[in-house]
Amino acid sequence: MQGTPTPWSYLLVRLLFKFVLKVFYGTIVINNADLVPVRGKPCIVCANHSNSLTDALLLVTSIPSNRRNMLRLTAKSTQFGKKTFTSWLVESAGTVPIHRRKDFEGPVDNTQAMASLIQALEAGDAVMMFPEGMSRFHPTIAPLKTGVARLASDVLSRHRDDPEFELAIVNCSITYMHRQHWRSDVLVTWHPPLILRPKDNPELLDPVNYGAIRELTSQIYRQISSGTLDSPSWNLVKLSKLAARMYAPLGTTMSLGDHVNITRIFLEAFKDANEETVSEQSSEVQSEALKVARLQADLKAYQDQLATLGIKDDRVRTFPSLSRHEILRRMIIRLSWFCLLLLISIPGLLLWIPVFITTFYAVRELKNGVMSDVFDEIAQYKLVYGLISGLGVWLCGVVLTLPFALFTVFLIPAIMWMSLRWMEDCVASFRAFFSLLRLLRAGKPALTETKRVRDGLHGRILEWATKSLGLPPDPENFFLQTGGREKGRVMSSWHSKTGYFSIKRRRKRDWNETLRPYEVEYIYPEEDS
Known part of the structure; x- marks a missing residue:
């Protein structure tokens, strides 16, 4: 089996969104992509689902093209039949519509959808399913539906006369640092596939014991939750x-x-x-x-x-290493650096203004609905509308500079990218300036007391981490030796100095950093009881 040939629309979707995801998210780290079975071997890809269409786009772009022709997508049926760019993308990529009970009054029939997925698997394709059954903006993984296990049972039962037939279930954990914010980071972790065969898994053959379906569903849940943050609050x-x-x-x-x-x-x-x-x-x-x-x-x-x-733990940790004079000196440096970067970013920012305005109004209109229903779609709308408006800016710029189009076709995206990179450093300088200012305003007595509390907590955390949780006692040296050059300071190193000004991406000291001039405390919707 060689799998279904890749349709041109799928290649277009993959190329466009691989680009826009790299612009929207600062760093996308993909672990263990080599665990995905190669083309021709039927497999079901499963992942946690907290960011609507963005989750599917991440999976599509994180699987190496030399391993799979395509990933057969599934999506809620309400995404189909609309006169929108998103609907066109979903339909043209060969996506299979899934009817959800919450979207309809009365029972739903997914017989045709399951038949399409079985046909794709028997052709050697990889199909994608989100076993939670819906996307939601909540820190815990919802109880998994049994659809994946039942699909695997149906496929194995159809091949019960071929004991060597293999079906793989490949689970993936997606972790967003801040899923809806520009230049935040994403971790995509692939797990070892669960290999199912008729001869090894007779409990999954028809007539199947429902206990075996539940056990396989539990295995899927354990793998997915082991690679992400699964919290009740x-x-x-x-x-x-x-x-x-x-x-x-x-x-x-x-x-x-x-x-x-x-x-x-x-x-x-x-x-x-x-x-x-x-x-x-x-x-x-x-x-x-x-x-x-x-x-x-x-x-x-x-x-x-x-x-x-109004300060962070790191400022308390290093107190009182900075004198008042040193804090003022650093504030002047941060403010000067902020002004310089803002000045050189202005030409590119003018090109970004239509993108910012478009995405702002798109998300604003989205938030007019029930917040708990739309929080998971914010990143999707920013990506789609940002892509459309960004392409519009690029085309308009090329047309307006037609005599020099051969140059501006490359120059415009280069200017936009560099201005975005400079703005990341600009915002970081702005944030550092106000962090130092708040440190001055806090006063020595308050900081001294907070430092005392912090030292006590740090000792308790370190003892707990090393004695009960099995973590290394010296994390700074341990992780320096085991790798992790994506982030962190490497003192007296050329890599550290050049990394800060990298054209590819900003070298972050904090994985929770985003392209925001100030910190915003969000009140996220909790799960309804």
Whole structure:
């Protein structure tokens, strides 16, 4: 089997959105893409689903083209039949419509959709399904539907006379640092495929035991959740990120995968301590859970204190290394650098203005709906409308400079890209200036007390991380030796100095950095009870 030939529209979608995703997100880190089975081997790709169409685009662009001809997409049926650019993209890429119960009154029939997916798998294609069944802006993965396991059962049953027939389920974890913000970062982690054969998995052959379907669904959930942040609340995610930053402070040379993994380790430990079943465990387990609960409460109080002062943990960590004179000197440098970068960015920013206005109004109109229903579509709308308006700016610029079109066809996108890069450094300088200003305003007594609290918390976190969670005792040196050049300071290194001015992307010290001039505290919609 060689798989279905790649349609031109799919190639166009992949090329366009590979470009626009690299513009919208600062860094897209793809781990273990070599685990995806090669073309001709039927496989079902599964992933968590929190960012609407953007999730599908990330999966399409993260699979190497030399491994798969195409990824057969699935999407909610309400995306089809509309006179919109998004609808055209979805339909022209050979996407299979899935009818969701929440979109219709009464029962839905997906018989034709399942038949199309089975046909694609038997042709050696890869099909994509989101087992949560819907996209939602929530920190926890929804209970998985059994559709993937039932599809796998149907395919295996059709090939029960070929005991060597193989079907792979390839699970993927997508982690967005800030899914709807420009120049934020994304981690895409592929897991080892679950290989199913008629001879090895008779429990999945018709007539199938529903317990086997549930067990396979549980396996899919465990793999997906093991590579991302799966939390019952946003607050617990924030506390876990704070604990991870205190354990591995700002400036630690660490890959995005390491950063997410450490945050996930703290998150899972917090979740275990909050489990209702803890009361049924041994006294030792209860004592440890109580200790973690107290740490969690103290971290929350410290987090609130940082918010009151308007500063971040790293400023408290390094206090009082900076004198008042040194702070003022650095403020002058940051402000001067901000003004210089803003000045040289102005020509390119003029080209970006139509894009900013278009996306602003598109998202503004989107937010007129119920917030919990549309938060997951913000990035999708920014990507689509940003692409359309960006292409419009480029075409208009080429037409207006027609005598020099051979040059401007390349010069315009180059100017837009460089102005975006300069703006990243410009915003970082602006943010650093106000961070230093808030440090001055906080005053020595308040900072001294906050530092005392922080030192106590840091000691407790380090002891917990090394003795109970199995993390290395010296994270700064450990991760410096294991890699992670994507971020972090590398002192006295040419790589560190050139990386800051890299044309490709900004060298970030903090994976949570975005292209925003100031920090905004969002109140995200929680799951309805």
